[in-house]
Amino acid sequence: MSLDLLPDYIDKINQRLEREKPVNGLISEIESVLNVDQLAILLESFPIKLRTDLWEILSDETQQNVFIVMKNESRQLLLDVLDDAQCFPLLTKLDAFNLLELSESLNDRFIDYAVSNMTAKQRSLYKKSCDYDLSEVGHWQNFTELQIPQRLKLSAVKKVCAKSLPAFTDVAYIVDDNALLVGEIAINGIFNATDQQQYLTAINQHVEFIDSNNNISEAAEKLINSGKSALPVVDDNGCLTGRLDLPTAYRYKEQIIETQLIQSAGLVEEEDLFSSVWLSSKNRAVWLGINLVTAFLASWFIGLFEATIQQVVALAVLMPVVASMGGISGSQTITLIIRGLALGQITEANKRDIIVKELKVGAINGLLWAIVIGVITYLWFDTFLLSLTIFIAILGNIVIASLSGVWVPWVLSRFKIDPALSGSVVLTTVTDIFGFIVFLGLGSLLLL
Known part of the structure; x- marks a missing residue:
């Protein structure tokens, strides 16, 4: 039931901050109502600067407990902005099982400090578990058996x-x-x-x-x-x-399911909702590149039927590239947004920040791949105006797709329609229509 309170608390925090009112009392109330998993979700609903300010208000004990259950990337973002004097206390009460879970997101310096603060027994258990591969039960076992x-x-x-x-x-x-x-x-x-x-x-x-x-x-x-x-x-x-x-068995299964969902959209596992624009762009660029290969493959097959196409052959050959690049860009965003909606992290208060972030991500990736595709098109067809046409279409479609990835699930959820089931269909329609109008419209103006 307390999970349903997350959007209200996110809005209350934003409203108080906008009015420059203190939030200490509200944070104390939230600490008493939400458990550590829900507190982690709440913190991850804010940009990193604001998240750090809220973090410093939490009690030391709450910080230690929330630190353990945060997503890896969110934990790393926090460690990046805290100094050592703030980081080390978070590691003083970790047992072997907790440190094993966190070790992927901690550097050797922090791991060594955490191990040095363990009891001799916990230190021995940790070293024993490290002997097992991540895929083996021994790495995942806990030591609370009677x-x-x-x-x-x-x-x-x-x-x-x-x-x-x-x-x-x-x-x-x-x-x-x-x-x-x-x-x-x-x-x-x-x-x-x-x-x-x-x-x-x-x-x-x-x-x-x-x-x-x-x-x-x-x-x-x-x-x-x-x-x-x-x-x-x-x-x-x-x-x-x-x-x-x-709990460990179900947590593992949920992690695998979420990993498959995230990776199916070309995202990196556990990407934070407010991770840096550059990091988000870099994470998604790889899969955009992979998608580009498949898109050009589809275009090559269409090109096999060039003799049957009577009007502006090159435009028809390159149309799948425009549609496909917009589709994959939008699906990356929509997957992240649907997860945020499901966890109650996205509200009217923080929607603008998310839109701004996704607009920047779309602009960076749009510019990158518009240049790549424009160059390939010029080498392929030796026509500058055609390259310029597809450059503008790709840039515009990826930006629109990133924005649509935020707006489509948001609008669908407001109309009580499950965005997980219908979001991709609507998104694909939006990106296809926009991409084809821009591409074919510019082609008509510049090439005919």
């Missing part, structure tokens, strides 16, 4: 379980003196047992486990389908090393 020595008496076992249990703990794992996994017992089975024999009888010796070298994708599916909240992880010798729990 281990019960096999020789422990029932009274001692009950004392151990009477303490605060880790989240998603419904069983305790029984291990021998060498940490070999020998069984498991339900927590309620421990407290229901009245004597040692009843306790031993309740132990399940046929434990479903995951090998630490197993593929994480297959292991996550196994856990989700098992009906359990966690499964123990063992090494090659059968010794208990940790566990894989449901």
Whole structure:
């Protein structure tokens, strides 16, 4: 329910800032209402300068917790603007599991500092997990499992379980003196047992486990389908090393799904909504280049039928290039915007900043690829006016596509139409019509 409050809080913050009113009290209220995941989303809804100002208002504990759950690029943007005195406190309370998740977005200096502040046990666990590949379960396991020595008496076992249990703990794992996994017992089975024999009888010796070298994708599916909240992880010798729990399994699956969605539009995984214009342009330029290759391939096939085209052959051959470049540029923007709408990050208050950013991104990529395509066209057809025509059409279509990528999902969502289902269709129509009108219109004026 608190996620529904995100747009309201984003608007309230912007309204107070526009009136030059302090937001400290509002931030304190937000801290008490939203959890750390939602606070991370809220911060990522603002440009980096404003985001940094809001960050400094948060309490030290909230900063440490939000820092852990932020997207990699958002975390890196924050580290880039904070000095070392502000960064190091964020790393003092990381355990092995948290540091493993953050290591991709931290430089060696920060990682070394975080490791130096760990306990000896956590330091050992971190180094052990680093021995595993990112695709292996051992890299993803956590170390919050409840281990019960096999020789422990029932009274001692009950004392151990009477303490605060880790989240998603419904069983305790029984291990021998060498940490070999020998069984498991339900927590309620421990407290229901009245004597040692009843306790031993309740132990399940046929434990479903995951090998630490197993593929994480297959292991996550196994856990989700098992009906359990966690499964123990063992090494090659059968010794208990940790566990894989449901939050980790689902987080991995969601990460894979989001990665596929983002990459299908040619974006870089976890691109921040307000990442720098240059970084966003660079991230998307590669896929625009790949799309250019396929577009020219389609044009070459059309050129095979040149003899059948009776009017301005070159225009007909190059039409797919104009349409395709506008389409891919728009789809990159619309994917990012749809995700922002789904998370409640985009409101009337910050829409203008997003439009300005996307306009700059479209202008940079439009100019870059308009020059490339113009040069290729000149080398292909040896006609300057044709090159100028397609230069203007490509530049205009990519800029319009970037703006449409913001406006189309926004308008559709206002009319209660799912932009994820219909946004691409509308966007393609807009870019095609605009591209063809500009390209063919200029062609008629300059070439006929």
